[in-house]
Amino acid sequence: MRVVKTIDEVRRQVKEWRAQGLTVGLVPTMGYLHEGHASLIDASHRDNDRTVVSDFVNPMQFGPTEDLESYPRDIEHDAALVEAHGGDLIFHPEPEEMYHEGFSSFVDMTVLTQELCGLSRPVHFRGVCTVVSKLFNIVKPDRAYFGKKDAQQLAVIRHMVDDLNMDIEIIGCPIIREADGLAKSSRNTYLNADERKAALVLSQAIAIGKDMVKNGEKDCAAIIGSMKQHIEAEPLARIDYVKIVDCATMQQIEKLDRPALCAMAVYIGKTRLIDNFFTEDV
Amino acid sequence: MRVVKTIDEVRRQVKEWRAQGLTVGLVPTMGYLHEGHASLIDASHRDNDRTVVSDFVNPMQFGPTEDLESYPRDIEHDAALVEAHGGDLIFHPEPEEMYHEGFSSFVDMTVLTQELCGLSRPVHFRGVCTVVSKLFNIVKPDRAYFGKKDAQQLAVIRHMVDDLNMDIEIIGCPIIREADGLAKSSRNTYLNADERKAALVLSQAIAIGKDMVKNGEKDCAAIIGSMKQHIEAEPLARIDYVKIVDCATMQQIEKLDRPALCAMAVYIGKTRLIDNFFTEDV
Numbered sequence: 397m398r399v400v401k402t403i404d405e406v407r408r409q410v411k412e413w414r415a416q417g418l419t420v421g422l423v424p425t426m427g428y429l430h431e432g433h434a435s436l437i438d439a440s441h442r443d444n445d446r447t448v449v450s451d452f453v454n455p456m457q458f459g460p461t462e463d464l465e466s467y468p469r470d471i472e473h474d475a476a477l478v479e480a481h482g483g484d485l486i487f488h489p490e491p492e493e494m495y496h497e498g499f500s501s502f503v504d505m506t507v508l509t510q511e512l513c514g515l516s517r518p519v520h521f522r523g524v525c526t527v528v529s530k531l532f533n534i535v536k537p538d539r540a541y542f543g544k545k546d547a548q549q550l551a552v553i554r555h556m557v558d559d560l561n562m563d564i565e566i567i568g569c570p571i572i573r574e575a576d577g578l579a580k581s582s583r584n585t586y587l588n589a590d591e592r593k594a595a596l597v598l599s600q601a602i603a604i605g606k607d608m609v610k611n612g613e614k615d616c617a618a619i620i621g622s623m624k625q626h627i628e629a630e631p632l633a634r635i636d637y638v639k640i641v642d643c644a645t646m647q648q649i650e651k652l653d654r655p656a657l658c659a660m661a662v663y664i665g666k667t668r669l670i671d672n673f674f675t676e677d678v
Numbered sequence: 679m680r681v682v683k684t685i686d687e688v689r690r691q692v693k694e695w696r697a698q699g700l701t702v703g704l705v706p707t708m709g710y711l712h713e714g715h716a717s718l719i720d721a722s723h724r725d726n727d728r729t730v731v732s733d734f735v736n737p738m739q740f741g742p743t744e745d746l747e748s749y750p751r752d753i754e755h756d757a758a759l760v761e762a763h764g765g766d767l768i769f770h771p772e773p774e775e776m777y778h779e780g781f782s783s784f785v786d787m788t789v790l791t792q793e794l795c796g797l798s799r800p801v802h803f804r805g806v807c808t809v810v811s812k813l814f815n816i817v818k819p820d821r822a823y824f825g826k827k828d829a830q831q832l833a834v835i836r837h838m839v840d841d842l843n844m845d846i847e848i849i850g851c852p853i854i855r856e857a858d859g860l861a862k863s864s865r866n867t868y869l870n871a872d873e874r875k876a877a878l879v880l881s882q883a884i885a886i887g888k889d890m891v892k893n894g895e896k897d898c899a900a901i902i903g904s905m906k907q908h909i910e911a912e913p914l915a916r917i918d919y920v921k922i923v924d925c926a927t928m929q930q931i932e933k934l935d936r937p938a939l940c941a942m943a944v945y946i947g948k949t950r951l952i953d954n955f956f957t958e959d960v
Contacts, residue, residue, distance in 0.1 A: 407845070496840075498927075499841050500788045500789040500790065500837070501785065501786070501787040501807075501838050501841035501842050502786060502788070503783065503784070503811075504783070504786070505782045505783040505784065507780075507782040508782065525783075529785075529842055530842055533843040533844050533845060534843045536845070555783065558778075559781050559812075560785070560811055561685060561812045561816045562815050563689070645780075
């Protein structure tokens with residue numbers, strides 16, 4: 397397992413693999429890897445001969461008031477985890493390797509990014525689409541792996557790949573949770589003991605929503621209402637959004653009459669956490 | 679030489695060539711091919727084992743008041759020209775093959791597109807970057823060929839390829855002119871006999887500008903002034919712009935103290951024509 401910092405090194409390595417007829421999987425991450433990332437690396441290792449993990453806190457997907465500076469980083473820990481899960485290469489560039497002086501191109505879309513996290517984080521998906529496009533062009537993988545925890549991101553990337561004819565298979569992998577239900581996230585590290593306990597309202601609300609769907613509830617407002625009520629009872633929690641959207645368009649719907657995503661973003665103290673479920677997975 | 683209409687057919691053909699270890703050049707065009715395009719196909723045929731010519735009037739790069747509907751088309755003529763110049767495949771898709779329902783992604787940039795044609799054609803370069811990205815992802819060529827007549831387009835594409843780490847060599851080819859100096863363009867077909875004669879003010883103004891640069895003139899306003907004066911003497915001509923810009927940024931400059939592009943857009947009757955020269959080529 398190697399850690400490289402330049403685009404040229406990645407390209408040379410992948411070219412060598414390609415010359416041997418090997419397939420390549422890519423797991424794009426912002427580092428500070430946890431079991432969620434590990435499950436993506438496992439999936440890639442299972443499907444491909446070689447796995448590249450990119451480990452890059454992408455400045456372009458953070459807004460000016462967001463946590464770019466404080467976002468946790470630990471490349472030694474990441475390298476050990478990638479090695480343990482059968483990854484072959486970590487691409488860990490400095491920001492200036494990815495964004496040279498005069499950088500001004502971007503990839504974006506006019507739908508899918510307008511709802512949910514796109515509302516609270518207006519530059520976020522432009523940054524995601526741009527850096528993922530760059531990583532795809534650098535690594536040229538056969539397959540790329542993304543977690544369903546970032547459900548809107550997964551939908552946006554699938555749509556981008558389809559619209560722009562990128563010849564890459566996108567694999568979405570299930571949310572990995574702590575024993576008590578909290579979805580694994582690098583940002584969980586921000587939480588103090590009280591907040592960690594309070595953060596359970598997210599996964600509890602998800603369980604409430606899932607149960608209602610399972611029991612045949614079709615009225616989105618009713619589902620959302622029950623979920624919100626549970627979250628609002630927690631004094632440390634502040635709801636950014638709880639919404640149910642059409643899987644294909646990310647537009648809000650009123651009735652569960654098609655494949656839908658129920659997604660939420662909730663501040664616990666200063667930490668913004670997300671969680672979700674797809675009605676098809678219930 | 680084959681003409682295909684679907685993305686799948688292009689991919690299958692290119693994969694076959696790749697399996698044989700062959701290199702592939704791409705010449706993106708909007709069809710109605712002339713000697714300018716032929717010179718790009720010749721260049722690709724010289725540099726690569728196989729040459730793909732895309733022949734697609736891209737709706738996304740036309741503004742609502744522009745000539746999308748009237749843009750000339752002649753696929754039979756194009757096929758004969760491509761075959762005569764050693765091209766191997768024409769990709770000639772319908773608009774719905776390139777832009778399916780729900781299409782909403784785009785590639786764009788925040789500089790380089792803000793000056794020259796970007797001012798008069800605000801959606802143009804977004805459309806160009808998006809379709810060229812799609813063609814690059816469909817064909818995955820080693821090299822792609824663009825004419826210097828569309829100088830800003832060439833600069834924008836080079837910048838996009840560099841910013842987004844597309845692993846493709848971009849080759850810029852010289853402007854091809856009629857015997858009397860008019861730059862070859864599919865839009866020349868719009869000109870009636872009087873307009874065809876009047877259109878010579880573009881190449882004549884280019885010659886005036888080149889001469890001044892050759893004679894050591896460094897003051898951009900002086901060069902532009904002489905060029906404009908010549909064009910304004912022609913009653914059928916209406917200047918959109920005559921400007922001198924930094925080659926790297928497409929921002930206007932006052933002194934010729936770095937590599938520069940002198941570019942113009944001029945209406946002859948209702949037809950908008952462009953021409954240019956790079957000071958380095960003088």
